[in-house]
Every structure is written in structure tokens, then in C-alpha cells.
Amino acid sequence: AQKVTQAQTEISVVEKEDVTLDCVYETRDTTYYLFWYKQPPSGELVFLIRRNSFDEQNEISGRYSWNFQKSTSSFNFTITASQVVDSAVYFCALSATRPTGNQFYFGTGTSLTVIP
Amino acid sequence: DAGVIQSPRHEVTEMGQEVTLRCKPISGHNSLFWYRQTMMRGLELLIYFNNNVPIDDSGMPEDRFSAKMPNASFSTLKIQPSEPRDSAVYFCASSFIAGDLETQYFGPGTRLLVL
Numbered sequence: 001a002q003k004v005t006q007a008q009t010e011i012s013v014v015e016k017e018d019v020t021l022d023c024v025y026e027t028r029d030t031t032y033y034l035f036w037y038k039q040p041p042s043g044e045l046v047f048l049i050r051r052n053s054f055d056e057q058n059e060i061s062g063r064y065s066w067n068f069q070k071s072t073s074s075f076n077f078t079i080t081a082s083q084v085v086d087s088a089v090y091f092c093a094l095s096a097t098r099p100t101g102n103q104f105y106f107g108t109g110t111s112l113t114v115i116p
Numbered sequence: 117d118a119g120v121i122q123s124p125r126h127e128v129t130e131m132g133q134e135v136t137l138r139c140k141p142i143s144g145h146n147s148l149f150w151y152r153q154t155m156m157r158g159l160e161l162l163i164y165f166n167n168n169v170p171i172d173d174s175g176m177p178e179d180r181f182s183a184k185m186p187n188a189s190f191s192t193l194k195i196q197p198s199e200p201r202d203s204a205v206y207f208c209a210s211s212f213i214a215g216d217l218e219t220q221y222f223g224p225g226t227r228l229l230v231l
Contacts (some may be wrong), residue, residue, distance in 0.1 A: 038161075045151070045207055047220035091159055103174055104161035 002027050003093045006107035013082050014115050021077045023092035031055075032113045033095040034068065036076040039086040039109070048090075051075065082114045120223035122208050128229045134196040140189060141210030149220065150183055150193050151207040165191065166213070180207045198230045 003026040025034065036048040047060060051068055053088045059066045063080045079086050092107040121140040129135055132153040141148050163173040165185045167227065180199070185191040197201050205227050211220040 019159065043205070044224060045209070047209070047211075050218045073155040093159075101173060105174075106159040106161075108158055 001017045001021075001104045002029075002094060002096050004105050004107040006090075006092055006110050008093070008110045009108070011015075012023070012115060015084060016081050018080050019077060019082050019112065019114075021079075021090050021092075021112065023075045023077065023107060025073050025075065025094045027073075027094060027096050033060045034074075034089075035093040035095065036066065036077050037091040037093065038088045039091065048077075063073050066106045076115045079112075082112075084114050084116050087095075087112060120208055120210050120221050122206075122223035122226050124141070124226060125224060126227045126229075128231065129198055130231050131198045131199055133230075134194065135198045135202075135226070135228060135230070137193040137195075137206050137208075139208030139210075139223060140193045141191070141208070142221055143189065145210040145212045145221075146188075147211045147213050147218075147220075148185060148191050149209040149211070150191070151209065152204045153225075154204040155208065162193070198228075201229045203228055203230050 007025045008022055011019060032053045034051045038046040038048055049066055056068050056070060065078045067076045075092060089109045089111045091109045094105045095105055120142055123210055125140045127135060147164060147166050150162040151164055152160045155220055162175045163183045164171055168185045168188055180197060183193045193206060205225045207225045208223045209220040211218050
């Protein structure tokens, strides 16, 4: 079965705190992709990252970093020194390879509120 | 570039009517995605195209939905006939995929209400 679990439904942190959003996935495929998306209160969607299953290197982009661990089937997202503008719903997703192409599986999202 | 353009931004229609959503991707991008978001089902990928060819439409809910990409600069998502449960925000995104490099850019979405 293919599945993405974001167990944290809502998180609140005070500005400048670090926060980690968890993402646990299930797949039997050896080739797959993992994604993170951001949806601010305005409703637009913002693509954050795509990572393939063969690349377990951590990724850092400014205050954002991602930790991919195949051993625990996790692809966690950390925001360092959080800011109010980071308040949003964050979605993790899995794209698994099928003979007909890839199929996407989204988590239910984690709503992050950064309190000033 | 103006980014991904979707039209209309809002659509209200009655059950049974045909609905056509339009998307203009960013010039030079080779992939296009249609997503749907509802409170009940969350985010779903409906279909995506690579070089104008549909790669996987297994996310398309049923035969009432169809998507086309006649050229690199235009795609449509059609619902015929529409039903109240199709009410959702439909997002289009485009990207340029080269190996493991990809960044998707989203349009503002079309908010569809089927009465």
C-alpha cells in the first residue's frame, strides 16, 4: 500500500523557534519521489522540494531543511528560526512509479501557526 | 513571464452543465499538472502531462472528467456533466523536469461551485 502520514495536524510555535514537520511514507517501490508543498492562508500552493528515493542527502535552502531517511521511511521538514510568514499548511506527498506512470499520494497536511 | 495562468478564477454552474477549466503554463516548461483540493478529499493529483502527452490519468475521478493539452501553451480540464461533488479548487501547475531537478509553479486556482 502507498500512503503518506502527517501525524501532526496542527503545530504552534513562537517566532524564532525551530520547528520540524514530520512525514512518514509507505511504499513497496524502490523508485519514488517525495515532495513538500506549502499553502499559506491566502490559498495558493507553493512547491518546496522534490527528492528522489536514491538521494538521501539532506537538503538545505535558507531556513528550510529536509531530512530524508529511508530506514525510517521519513522525509521531515525543519524550519529554522520560524517567522510569521511561515504560517501555512504544509503537505507532504509521495509519487510512486507505476507501469502507466506515477501516482501521487498526499498527506493530510500540517497546519503551522507561528505566533509573533 | 506572467506565471501559470488559470481561467476562470471562479465558476458557479448548475448540476449537469459542462465546465471547462483552462490553464496556460509557463513558457518553456515541459510538464503540466492538474490538482484538485476539497475539504473532504484533501489534495489530489488528477493528471499530468509531459511534453503534451498525458503520463498518468489514474487520478481522474471518473469518465466525466477529461483533460487535454493540444500544445505546449494550453491545457483544459473538462467536466461533463458536472455534479455538486465536483465543487473544489482546481489548481494547475507547470514545471521543467530535467533529471532530478524540478520546481513546480502553481496557478492561482479555479474555485468551482456546482449547485
